[in-house]
Amino acid sequence: MEWSIILFIFTLLIGIISPVSGVGGGVLFVPLSTIIFPFHVDFIRGAGLVMAVTSALSSVPYLTKIGLANIRIFALMAPVMIITSVVGGIIGLKVTSAFPGGKYYIEIMLGAIILLVFAVMMLSKRLEFPEVRDEEVDGWSRALGLRGEWFEPSLGRIVRFQVKNTPLSLVVFAIIGFVAGMFGLGAGWANVPVLNMLMGAPIKVATATSMLIITANAPAIGIYLTKGAILPSIVIPAVVGITIGARIGAKVAEIIKPVFVRWMVLAILFLAGFMNVIKGLQGLGVIPHIIPGA
Structure with a gap:
């Protein structure tokens, strides 16, 4: 009960x-829960994926209504991510069971990727309202009407936008889906930078569409669920x-x-990346256990 x-x-x-940052619940829940709660990592990963999807479903109706969450971008990226996230989930569970030490190397790699994304976003400019010139808009974006508008208080x-680099973004989102399924992190940790920096969507549109x-x-x-990694006492x-x-966050x-x-x-992003690297290094015995439970 406690x-x-x-x-x-x-x-x-x-x-x-989650709705404010656009990163979903899993990216914070998974690394932090391994420290706070005495649960097996597979149960945490399973619950993290459920949480990421739940937080998104709870906030996107309102975010879509006010024009921040873009349905057209979602409709293009979602099918690719569905396929790759399932593949990632299957491989992720196999790695945990077949290679006990393998998950630590993967955690370090994931943390490094997240910290790289953090560094790129930190050094970039004009993230709040990126300027996408007309000549930068690709044919896919024009043909599919990947644009929108919302009232910015x-x-x-009213702020209007149209995205760019659509074909490359599809490839990147496929990779994101694979990683999200493998680690149970959701995908917001990478969705936001890709939508904002690669596609040129304003930051509030990027965070809402990420959800x-x-x-x-x-x-x-x-x-x-089929592997028994969804525990009701944790998930409920x-x-x-x-x-x-x-x-509350959607408001x-x-x-x-x-x-x-x-x-x-x-x-x-920095918190998630740092904690994944530390957890991986601790698991391999490279550094002492600074973070208990990891």
């Missing part, structure tokens, strides 16, 4: 952060907490200033 209450409060806070006017795209990872949950309080939190995402969203995304 763990259930702590888990509920913990996921409630994650739920509030911080500017007091919509995360729902494409839902089929990977079935892989964890986590889902309730993150559902309530995500509904906050509408009114919050874009510059604050950028720094929140950066902070979450």
Whole structure:
């Protein structure tokens, strides 16, 4: 009972952060839960994937209604991510069972990738409202109408946008889906930088659309379920907490200033990347156990 209450409060806070940052619940839940809770890593990964999808489903109806979550971009990227996330889920569980030390190398690689994304976003400029010139818009984006608009309270006017680099983004999202399914992290940690920096979507559109795209990872949950890695005593309080939190977070995402969203995304990326690298190094015995339980 005590763990259930702590888990509920913990996921409630994650739920509030998720729609604002666009990273989904899993990217924070998985690394932090291995420290806080005495659960097996497979149960945490399974619950993390459920949480990522739940936080997205709880917030995207409102984000879509106000024009921040772009359905056209989702419709293009989702089929690719569905396939690759399922493949990633299958391989991820095989790695854990067949190669006991293999997961530590993967955690280090994942952490390094996230920290690389963090560094690129940190050094880049004009992330809040990227300028996409007409000549930069690719044929796919024009033909599929990958554009949108919303009323931005911080500017007091309607902001319009159209994305670019669509074919390359499809390839990148396929890779993201694979990694998301393998680690149970959702995909928001990479969705936001790709949507914002590669495709040129404004940061608030990127975070909101990221939440919509995360729902494409839902089929990977079935892989964890069939392997017995979905434990109701963990998933139920986590889902309730993150559902309530995500509904609150969706309201906050509408009114919050874009510059604050950028720094929140950066902070979450750094935290997730750093913790994955430390956990992997600890597991291999390269460094002492600085983080207990990892």
